[in-house]
Amino acid sequence: MSRQLHARRIEGIDKNVWVEFTQLAAEYKAVNLGQGFPDFPPPSFVQEAFCKAVSGGFALHQYTRAFGHPPLVKILAKFFGRIVGRDIDPLDDILVTVGAYQALFCTFQALIDDGDEVIIIEPFFDCYQPMVKMAGGKCVYVPLRPKKDKCETSADWVLSPGELASKFTSHTKAIILNTPNNPLGKVFNREELQVISDLCIKHDVLCISDEVYEWLTYNGAKHIKIASLPGMWERTITIGSAGKTFSATGWKVGWAIGSTHILKHLRTVHQNSVYHCPTAAQEAVAHGFQREFEQFGKPESYFIQLPANLQVKRQKLAQCLKSVGLQPIIPEGGYFMMADISAIKANLPDLPGQDEPYDHRFVKWLIKNKRLATIPVSAFYSHEHCKDFPNYIRFCFAKVNLSGYWSQV
Template identity: 65%
Template sequence: MFKRAAAISVHLVRPRWGRKAGASLTRCLHQTLAMAKQLQARRLNGIDHNPWVEFVRLSKEYDVVNLGQGFPDFSPPDFAVQAFQQATSGDFMLNQYTMAFGYPPLTKILASFFGKLLGQELDPLKNVLVTVGAYGALFTAFQALVDEGDEVIIIEPAFDCYEPMTLMAGGRPVFVSLRPSPAPKGQLEYSNDWQLDPTELASKFTPRTKALVLNTPNNPLGKVFSKMELELVADLCQQHDVLCISDEVYQWLVYDGHQHISIASLPGMWERTLTIGSAGKSFSATGWKVGWVMGPDNIMKHLRTVHQNSVFHCPTQAQAAVAQCFEREQQNFGQPSSYFLQLPKAMQLNRDHMIRSLQSVGLKPLVPQGSYFLIADISDFKTKMPNLPGAEDEPYDRRFAKWMIKNKGLVAIPVSIFFSQPHQKDFDHYIRFCFVKDEATLQAMDERLRKWKRELQP
C-alpha cells in the first residue's frame, strides 16, 4: 500500500516539479518508512531511564558538596600509584595484548590470595576471570547464565544494575526486601537491624529460579550479612539447585570489628557460587576498572565464552598494577602495614564524623557495618515539609534530594532507586551518603550543615 501511495505521489508531482522533485519526494517517503522500524533491541525496553544521570547533572549545575556518588576523592595509596606508573613507563610489552582471560601475574596472585580465604585450591586459568571492573563481571555472569524466562532473586535494597542486567539477559527479577526493625526511641539504628524474613525468602524460590544475587557488604545499606544469614541463603540455594552471584566489592571495608564472610567459603557453596571483586574498591582507584570473578570451572567456562565474544581482553597496564598491589598485600596481610586494615580504620572515622554532622540538622543516620555508604532517615522532614516540588508520583526521597541540592548545596542519592518499582513508596524516606571522602570534603560538608542548622533556629 505504501509503495503504491509513493508511486502515485511521484506521478502527481512530476509534471509540475520535474524529475528532481519527484525523486526527492520518493527518498523522503522511503526514509520515513525505514525509520518507522524499531531501532533498539527489545531487551532494552524499559531500562533506558537512569536516575543517576539526573542527579549527576544537577550536581554540576549547582555549587555543591558531592556526597552522592561512590568514589574516593583522595589519592590511592602511594604503592598503588607507583605500581601504575611503573606499568605505564616500564616494560614496553605491557602496551600490548595479554592473555584474554587475565594478565597471568594477576590471575596467579588472585588465585593464591583468595584461594586461602575461600578454602580452595584455585587454578588461575580455570577459576579466575579478569573483567572490566566488577560491573563487567556482573554483566558477563548474567549473559552467560540467565536464559529466557529464568527467575533471578534480588535482595533489596540492591545496586541498581542487577535488575536491568537480568532483564537484558531475558530473565525475570524476583525481589525480596530486607526490612528494618525500629530502634528504641532516641537511639541510632544500625544496618544490621535490617533483616530478611526467612519464610518470605523461601517463598521466592520456584522451579524457574536460576540464580540469587547477594551483595555483602550491601550498597546502599552498608549491611554485612552474618554467618547465620548466609547459611540461610546457602541452604535455600542448595535445596533448590540455584546459583549464587555474590557481589563482594566492599569486602575490605568493614567496621566495628565485623567480619566479612564469603558465601563461597560455606560448605556446599563453592560449587554454585560466583564471587565478584573490584580493584577499584580495594585500592581506592575506581577509574582503573579492573574487576574479577572466581568460581568453579564448570560455571566459569560459560563466562569465558561471553568474555571472549565481547570485550575479549582488559587493559594490560592496569592489570599489571593491580597484580603488584596484591603481591604487596599478600606480604603484609593481617599486619598494620596492610592497606586492607588501614583503609577501613580511616573510613570508620569518616563514617563517625558524618553521622555526628548529619544529626545536627535532624537527619537520622543508620550506622553501617561496611561499604562506602550510610543511609539517613528523612521521615521527620517528610512530615514537616511533605509538599516539595516534583511530579505527583515521584517518591519523596527523590524530591528531597533535589531540594537539598538546590537549597543546601549537598548531594545525596535517594534510596528508593535501589528498590523495585512496587516497593519504592515503602522506602522513600531515606537518602544515601558516601563517606569515603577526603577530609577537606567532610569539612566542606560541615560548613554547609552549620549554615543549615542556623537556618533552622527561630
C-alpha cells in the same frame, strides 16, 4: 532475538539515577556526597607499580592474556584461595573484567536465560535489575526489613527466612547477594549466609555474590565469603573490584571467581564483547595484591589501614547528620550511609511529576536549596517495594572532612 523483543527488554531501563542526579549536582555546583568513589588517591605502592608498568618497556603496553593478565590471576588465586580454604586454578577459575560492572554483565548474559527467575535482595545496587532484564530473566524481589524495636545500624535490617524461602520456585536460576551491601552497608553474618546457602543447595540455584566492598568493614563486623561455606563453591560466582580494594575506581579492574564449569560461560561473553582489559592496570593491581599477601593481617596492611581511616569519616558524617535532624543508619561496611529524612520538614513545591517518589523530590530540593547532592534510596528498590521505604537517602562518606559545611545546611 528479534529487534522488537530486544526493544521490549530494554524499555524502561534506559533511565539512570546517576546521570540524572550527577547532572543536577553539577548544574547547582553542589557538594556531591552522592557518587560512590573516594576523593583521596590510591596507596603509593600501587601508584608506583602503575608508573613502573607504563614506563617499563614494550610488553606492558600490548595485549596480555584475554581472560586475565597472568601475574594478576596467579596472585588472585593464591590470595583468595587462602581465604576460601581451597586451591583456585588461576587460569580456569578466575576471569578479569573491566571493573566489577562488566563481571556482573558477563555473569547475567552467560547464565540467565529467557524466563529464568533471579532473586534480588533489596535494597540492591541498581544495575542488577536492568542486567537481569536484558538477559531475558525475571526479577523476583525480597526486601531486608528494619526490626520494629530498633533501627540504628545496618545489622538491624534483616531478611525473613520464611519470606526468602517463598521466593524460590522451579524457575529460580540464581540469587544475587551483595555484602557489604550498597546502599545499606549491611554485612551478612554467617547465620544469614547459611540460610541463603541452604536454599541455594536445596533448589540447585546459583549465587551471584557481589563483594566489592569486602575489605571495608567496621566495628568488628567480619566479611565472610559465601563461596567458603560447604557446598557453595560449585554454585557461586564471586565478584570483586580493584577499584574499591585499592581506592582506584577509575582503573576499572574487576574479576569473577568461581568453578571453571561456570566461569567458562562468562569467558565466552567476555571474549565476544570487550575481549581484553588494560595490561598496565592489571600489572599494578597484581603488585598491590602481592604486597597485601605478604602483609596480610599486619598493621602495615592497606586492608587494615583503609577501613580504620574510613571508620573515622563514617563517624564524622553520622555526627553531622544528627546535628541537622537526620537519623543515620550506621553501616557495618562499605562506602555509604543511609539516613532517615522523615524528621525534616522540607518545603517541597507542588510541581508536575508528583508521582515520583518523595525521596527523589527531597534530594532535588536538597541539591537546589542546600547545594548538597545525595542519592534517593528508592532508586535501589523495585517498583513494588519502593513505596515502603520513602524516607531514606544515601550519603557517601569516603570523602574529605566536610564538617564545616553542615552549619550551612
